[in-house]
Amino acid sequence: MSEIENKVVIITGASSGLGEATAKRLAASGAKLMLAARREDRLKELVGAIAKSGGTATYQVTDVADRAQMEALAKETLSTYSRIDVLINNAGLMPLAPLDQVKVEEWDRMIDINIKGVLYGIAAVLPIMRQQKSGHVINLSSVAGHKVFPGAAVYCATKYAVRAISEGLRLESNGEIRSTNISPGAVATELTTTITDKDAAAGISQLYEIAIDADAIARAIAYAIEQPGDVDVNEIIIRPTRQEL
Numbered sequence: 001m002s003e004i005e006n007k008v009v010i011i012t013g014a015s016s017g018l019g020e021a022t023a024k025r026l027a028a029s030g031a032k033l034m035l036a037a038r039r040e041d042r043l044k045e046l047v048g049a050i051a052k053s054g055g056t057a058t059y060q061v062t063d064v065a066d067r068a069q070m071e072a073l074a075k076e077t078l079s080t081y082s083r084i085d086v087l088i089n090n091a092g093l094m095p096l097a098p099l100d101q102v103k104v105e106e107w108d109r110m111i112d113i114n115i116k117g118v119l120y121g122i123a124a125v126l127p128i129m130r131q132q133k134s135g136h137v138i139n140l141s142s143v144a145g146h147k148v149f150p151g152a153a154v155y156c157a158t159k160y161a162v163r164a165i166s167e168g169l170r171l172e173s174n175g176e177i178r179s180t181n182i183s184p185g186a187v188a189t190e191l192t193t194t195i196t197d198k199d200a201a202a203g204i205s206q207l208y209e210i211a212i213d214a215d216a217i218a219r220a221i222a223y224a225i226e227q228p229g230d231v232d233v234n235e236i237i238i239r240p241t242r243q244e245l
Contacts, residue, residue, distance in 0.1 A: 003226040005030030008081040010073065012064050012121060013091030015042035017189030018140065021214035022088060022221050027055030029222060034077040036062035037091070064091045064117030065109075067124075074124035086136045086225055087125045089118045089162075094142075096152050096204060097197035106196070107154045114158035118165055129177055134229065136178040138221055139166045143185045143239060151200045159183075170234055178232040180224040185239030186211040210240045 009026055013019040015037035023033055027050045035043055035057055043059035050057040060076050062069045077084050092114050095106040118139055129135025144152055145159030166181035173179060188211040195201040216238060224233040 002029050003228065004222060006032060007085040007225065008032045008034070008077065008083050009086040009088065009225075010034045010036060010077055010084060010121075010125070011088045011090055012036045012062065012117065014046065014059070015039040017191065018184070018187065018214050018217045019088075019090045020046055021218040022090070023050065023057065024053075025215065025218040025222050026225070027057055028053065029226075031056075031086075031225075032081050033057035034073065034080065035059040036064070036073050038063055064089075064120060065112035067116075067120045070117075070120040070124045074128065078128060083132060084125050084128050084135065086138065087121050088138045088140070088221060089121045090140045091117055092140060092158075092191070093194045094155050094191045095194045095196055096155055096200040097195070098151050098200075099153055101197055103196070110154055110158050114155075115161045115165075118162055122165070122169065126177070133176050135176065136180070136225060137166075137169055138180045138182060138224060139163075140217075141166070141181050141183045143183050143237060143243075143245070145181075145183055146237065147245065149245070151197070151203070166234075170232070173232075178224075178229075180221075180233050181235050182217065182220055182224070183235070183237045184217050185237075185243045185245075187214055187217055187238075188212065189214055207243070207245075210242045212238075212240045 009031045014035035040061045047057045062073045097103045141162040142159040144156045145163045148156045170179035186208050
């Protein structure tokens with residue numbers, strides 16, 4: 001039996017990209033899924049596709065930047081499946097622009113989703129996992145959490161923060177909570193559609209010509225989950241073979 005089978009997994013940002021690919025892969029391995037995102041039509045479609053393939057999934061419309069909604073997501077998961085084994089903090093934005101463009105509203109939104117959303121997710125599930133004396137939090141950072149790029153200072157800052165949070169959780173785990181930080185490079189998702197600065201959009205479009213499929217990240221997430229309980233995969237960086245930065 002796979003270590004993934006029957007594990008209850010919450011996935012944020014599940015309506016497209018990495019979240020959708022991960023949901024499909026984990027469902028095929030027998031996980032029981034709670035899918036969260038803001039776009040209900042996409043969630044309904046994904047849950048239907050998983051059910052048609054014999055998997056188990058339900059959903060809750062959730063804005064990760066709203067702590068009350070994240071608390072409600074955890075409570076609904078617990079009510080539906082009686083436990084929470086894994087939280088995948090996947091939701092994120094990447095509206096790149098030089099600092100002197102002063103896109104403060106975009107900075108605020110990145111901080112709300114990329115940092116606060118991760119923290120709100122952890123806050124919602126950690127008491128439950130402590131009570132269970134087991135659990136696994138998987139945070140999606142980025143290669144931008146390892147190196148700062150021009151035009152990406154705030155985005156990089158949020159992803160450095162995700163790495164710090166992941167490591168802090170590991171250090172405070174008391175042997176109960178596994179913590180995995182996954183840092184993708186260029187991956188074919190909708191992430192680049194949030195870029196409003198024309199120059200930044202053009203530069204990232206060129207980089208993403210070599211983007212790899214979202215399932216590459218889904219496989220890494222599955223790898224981390226399927227390890228035995230005494231094995232904690234802490235850090236994975238995944239780039240296209242041709243990506244230099």
